[in-house]
Amino acid sequence: MLLEVRDLHVEFRTRDGIARAVNGVTYGVDAGETLAVLGESGSGKSVTAQAVMGILDTPPGRITGGEILFQGRDLLKLKEEERRKVRGAEMAMIFQDALSSLNPVVCVGDQLGEMFVVHRGMGKKDARARAVELMDQVRIPGAKERVKDYPHQFSGGMRQRIMIAMAIALEPALIIADEPTTALDVTVQAQVMDLLAELQREYHMGLILITHDLGVVADVADRIAVMYAGRIVESAPVHDLYKAPAHPYTRGLLDSIPRLDQKGQELYAIKGLPPNLMHIPSGCAFHPRCPMARDVCRTDVPPPYEVSEDRASACHFWRECLDG
Ligand SMILES: Nc1ncnc2c1ncn2[C@@H]1O[C@H](COP(=O)(O)OP(=O)(O)O)[C@@H](O)[C@H]1O
Ligand code: SF4
Ligand SMILES: [Mg+2]
Secondary structure (H helix, E strand, O other), rough: EEEEEEEEEEEEEOOOOEEEEEEEEEEEEOOOEEEEEEEOOOHHHHHHHHHHHOOOOOOOOEEEEEEEEOOOOOOHHOOOOHHHHHHHEEEEOOOOOHHHHHHOOOHHHHHHHHHHHHOOOOHHHHHHHHHHHHHOOOOOOOOOHHOOOOHHHOOOHHHHHHHHHHHHHOOOOOEEEEEEOOOHHHHHHHHHHHHHHHHHHHHHEEEEEEEOOHHHHHOOOOOEEEEEEEEEEEEEHHHHHHHOOHHHHHHHHHOOOOOOOHHHHHHHOOOOOOOOOOOOOOOOOHHHHOOOOOHHHHOOOOOOOEOOOOEEEEEOOHHHHHHH
């Protein structure tokens, strides 16, 4: 495994109490593999990724347990300086909002070039040439002419391509893309997602694709990990999960995707709201919203039951769910 997160716990100490954002997340991704992490807003997807990248807001955030193994090393045991070297060169992150991630007063050529100056000791001229190559590679039309432009002069889709170029510049082994297309309109979303998938194949990178929208990632992901209240509730190869979910929450998410053949029909929505992370419900955290909940769900936390060799579900009644 390229990356293995094991039983990770993260909490935020705030004036109002302790928000338990990540409560024992275990997931992994191999070189050349794409893992989609799916879940509603607030389920702990980004916080887990920030812990992996080493960019968690501490305080108020605090890692209270677990391991993050990257190429065999436990990142949580590294000194900040070693950690910095891993970040950028060996793993990189792409965020939803390119405009606030890019420097508004530095032209994109210099921002891209700086990666090579800082990490590869290149001169300015060579770095600029590499910047143009990268912009070509992420298919920004007229790269040579646009290399001196500033971030705000690009469209949202093109800016996201620049973020992707920054991320792949040093050919990292792992990329984490956190809702990389959420701010874009639908056609552009698909183009950016295709580009990301293509580069991932070309460089044989591990890719973690965070999303709240299964429709966007289904075509490019190998595996899916579904998060709820800071836990992985289901983990499966994408096609198996699509065909028959083994967790009622996953089923709810699938049923709430708009489908062409159901145009005009009212869309299903999972009832209720995501839990308050300062007061996570007892037993199965999903029980207040679950159409299949029974007494045992209120008292016993479901462990990740093995559904098959490469599939797990944290639902006491996964069999029933799987049978539909
Ligand atoms: N900087 C922060 N300060 C306090 N609480 C935070 C902070 N970042 C995240 N949290 C808590 O962690 C929860 C999960 O956040 P996040 O991982 O960003 O969710 P998402 O699944 O939408 O990416 C939030 O709902 C919030 O309670
Ligand atoms: S354990 Fe119970 S409440 Fe939780 S998802 Fe399964 S059936 Fe629903
Ligand atoms: Mg997020």
